[in-house]
Amino acid sequence: MPFDITRRASLLLAAGLATSLAAGLVAAPALAQEKVVRIGYQKYGTLILLKNKGLLESRLKPLGYSVKWAEFPAGPQLLEALNAGAIDFGNTGEAPPIFAQAAGAPLVYVGFEPAAPQGEAILVPKDSPLKTVADLKGKTVALNKGSNVHYLLVKALEKAGVAYADIKTAFLTPADARAAFERGSVDAWAIWDPFQAAAEQTIAARPLADGTGIVSNYQFYFSTRAFADQAPQVVDAVLAGVAEIGAWVKGNPKAAAAEFSPLIGIPAPILEVALARQQYDVKPITPEVAAAQQQVADAFLALGLIPKPIRIADALRAPKS
Secondary structure, X not given: OHHHHHHHHHHHHHHHHHHHHHHHHHHHHHHHHOEEEEEEEOOOOHHHHHHHHOHHHHHHHHHOEEEEEEEOOOHHHHHHHHHOOOOOEXXXXXXXXXXXXXXXXXXXXXXXXXXXXXXXXXXXXOOOOOOOHHHHOOOEEEEOOOOHHHHHHHHHHHHHOOOHHHOXXXXXXXXXXXXXXXXXOOOEEEEEOOHHHHHHHXXXXXXXXXXXXXXXXXXXXXXXXXXXXXXXXXXHHHHHHHHXXXXXXXXXXXXXXXXXXXXXXXXHHHHHHHHOOOOOOOEOOOHHHHHHHHHHHHHHHHOOOOOOXXXXXXXXXXXXX
């Protein structure tokens, strides 16, 4: 009996393997044809709404592509993933791509959102004795290293006549920075919306300065060079989806705030404040925007924040023929 059972099991296993192999041979061509665009997004911005509405999937289906989404806490982490080959597309503020390009990331700029200087600020607690950016000398500022507010801090200090070396920096993610800020472990916090609006509205954090008259605070869209070259139609479809969502946000700010709210855990009225400070549009990179981005790179190089000079022109998408 044991022999019969074993032999029966062996025969069944052999039959199962043969069936699996046959199914695999049939499925192999289908698997080979399956294409995926991997998109990195943050908790706030057009891409998370594009994901939530499911519009991109319908745009890409005729091109034979599906979408895989990956969330990141901030731009630097997103571009680290792009550099590692884990995603094909994403968006960040001004500073992260500078650090990423200096580290050799194969990124290419494929679009930008117009300036939103009020969408980032250097905050202090409501009862802080600090009144101006000049008062930050010798103080500790929390920020996400390599993020767009890193450049805001650099330029705001420069405008105030304070050397970057004369402050202390605490490099923290937005969540950890908020906690440190509320504990009083840091003197100031450089942060972007919607975290900026949330701090202003819920704990009466006070801005020493926002980007007005200091920085543009552009948002940029990126792909890897290889993906942009191999699937330009997919990149264009993603950008078209971004433009569609941006137009909807601009025309329906209350509805957009209501949709954002459960996605990021911030009340809709606060998000309405943040949304009013953004442009929500997407355009091809212009020579003027590229030149402004080069200024960011040159400023970081002068401070020793990046190890070598970079040329933004080397990371621009080739014009369409």
